[in-house]
Amino acid sequence: MDLIEPTDIELIASYQNGGPSQSISDLFVRHLGKVRGMMYQMTLNHADADDLTQEVFIRASRGLSGFTGRSSFSTWLHRIAMNCAKSFLVSRNRRPIGATDEMPEPVAPCGDRPDLQVAAGELDEHIRSALEQLTPKLRAAMVLTVLQELPMSEAARIEQCAVPTLYWRVHEARRQLKHLLSEVLS
Amino acid sequence: MKKNKLDSVLKAWGERNQPDAETQARLESRICDLPVPEPGSASPRMDPRPIHWAQGRWAAAAAVLVLAGTLGWMVFRSGLHPEAQCAEQCVTQKLARFTEQQVSGHLAILDEVETLFPGQIRWVRLDEDGMQLQMDEKPAPVEAARPRMAVRMVMVARQENQDHWETVWSSDVLARTEEYIEISPNKGIAGEVGVWVLPLADGRYAVDSEIVWAASDGPASYETRILSAGQPEQILSQTTAGLETRIYQTVEPLMNGNG
Numbered sequence: 397m398d399l400i401e402p403t404d405i406e407l408i409a410s411y412q413n414g415g416p417s418q419s420i421s422d423l424f425v426r427h428l429g430k431v432r433g434m435m436y437q438m439t440l441n442h443a444d445a446d447d448l449t450q451e452v453f454i455r456a457s458r459g460l461s462g463f464t465g466r467s468s469f470s471t472w473l474h475r476i477a478m479n480c481a482k483s484f485l486v487s488r489n490r491r492p493i494g495a496t497d498e499m500p501e502p503v504a505p506c507g508d509r510p511d512l513q514v515a516a517g518e519l520d521e522h523i524r525s526a527l528e529q530l531t532p533k534l535r536a537a538m539v540l541t542v543l544q545e546l547p548m549s550e551a552a553r554i555e556q557c558a559v560p561t562l563y564w565r566v567h568e569a570r571r572q573l574k575h576l577l578s579e580v581l582s
Numbered sequence: 583m584k585k586n587k588l589d590s591v592l593k594a595w596g597e598r599n600q601p602d603a604e605t606q607a608r609l610e611s612r613i614c615d616l617p618v619p620e621p622g623s624a625s626p627r628m629d630p631r632p633i634h635w636a637q638g639r640w641a642a643a644a645a646v647l648v649l650a651g652t653l654g655w656m657v658f659r660s661g662l663h664p665e666a667q668c669a670e671q672c673v674t675q676k677l678a679r680f681t682e683q684q685v686s687g688h689l690a691i692l693d694e695v696e697t698l699f700p701g702q703i704r705w706v707r708l709d710e711d712g713m714q715l716q717m718d719e720k721p722a723p724v725e726a727a728r729p730r731m732a733v734r735m736v737m738v739a740r741q742e743n744q745d746h747w748e749t750v751w752s753s754d755v756l757a758r759t760e761e762y763i764e765i766s767p768n769k770g771i772a773g774e775v776g777v778w779v780l781p782l783a784d785g786r787y788a789v790d791s792e793i794v795w796a797a798s799d800g801p802a803s804y805e806t807r808i809l810s811a812g813q814p815e816q817i818l819s820q821t822t823a824g825l826e827t828r829i830y831q832t833v834e835p836l837m838n839g840n841g
Contacts, residue, residue: 411618417618421613421614421618424614428610428613432606433596436601442599442601446601450613453613457616461619486794516598520598523595531774532804533792533804538592543592543593557806558780558806560780561778564778564790565778574588581588
């Protein structure tokens with residue numbers, strides 16, 4: 397039994413050389429959690445995040461045969477994901493006011509303690525509401541650098557902007573979030 | 583530190599909102615069931631590779647045809663309709679250019695409000711509705727003074743079959759560079775405009791713009807552009823239902839006094 401997992405590049409090479417499609421499934425499943433997390437952090441809606449996650453991998457599967465490894469697969473996939481999320485947010489923002497189908501998101505599970513569950517639910521709603529007030533670019537900056545913990549240079553590559561621009565976006569997003577979440581943070 | 587607390591609160595939120603095992607399994611199943619295209623059958627738009635010669639011959643031929651067509655069209659237009667071309671470019675850009683009087687007037691206004699509210703002015707917005715100040719509640723800590731500038735945003739529109747452009751919306755914002763400016767347009771246009779300007783070492787400006795109009799057919803744009811001082815740059819062009827819309831942006835340094 398081979399204990400060493402193949403790298404992303406090896407899985408892609410296997411696919412590009414006509415190997416089994418299982419290699420692609422393995423590759424996608426490996427990155428599924430991160431992409432799904434990012435889609436939720438951008439859309440702030442679980443159902444939309446699920447649909448967009450699937451869309452991201454559809455786009456990735458279409459483009460994978462042309463992937464050459466000039467950036468890491470992860471960076472490449474994140475860029476697809478961010479483009480998907482931003483397109484979605486723009487189209488969602490264009491819906492007439494009042495036509496959105498925003499429903500409170502289910503409270504996150506928090507063990508057997510109902511009191512903690514309620515508190516976490518309230519906190520989550522505060523955070524969700526604060527993130528929702530950020531523009532897509534500012535939200536993306538926070539998602540990539542703080543929540544996904546990517547280095548600034550990689551996040552800037554994904555956002556296709558200069559590193560100082562990204563620094564500023566993070567700075568501005570922090571400023572707005574600190575204001576919006578001042579009660580939570582105090 | 584507050585910064586760390588914010589990050590840890592956000593990270594904990596991110597972890598709490600990871601999908602549960604059931605959702606994860608359902609997603610895995612959806613992803614694994616995706617049809618995987620044969621290698622080489624991918625959409626060319628997604629292909630980041632340099633094009634190989636076998637494919638490249640056709641691409642190059644197509645590019646040459648497009649280029650030749652474009653050049654031909656430009657020569658045709660410039661030869662037969664010089665005024666029309668100017669109407670499209672000069673007139674619309676002229677709308678976005680600052681005059682000397684405007685620059686000195688803006689400088690005086692910014693000097694005045696910064697004297698009245700030292701360290702508190704984030705930006706000053708000037709348009710036909712008057713003047714609006716965006717201020718911090720408390721004076722900002724003393725820091726190296728960032729250069730001051732005026733940013734003009736102009737939206738012009740015309741019907742497709744007309745030459746004359748009309749200004750739909752225009753706003754001048756006076757601020758220090760690297761200040762995030764977020765404004766809502768006036769004249770009943772529902773939307774948001776965010777602008778951030780970073781001065782570059784070569785004297786130009788990196789301008790990050792985010793434009794989202796609430797109307798379903800309104801323009802939307804996320805752009806990072808490099809602008810030369812005083813030179814209007816078209817940051818958006820869109821035609822919807824026969825109405826051609828453009829947005830221009832100009833950055834003008836405001837250098838004098840405190841600048």
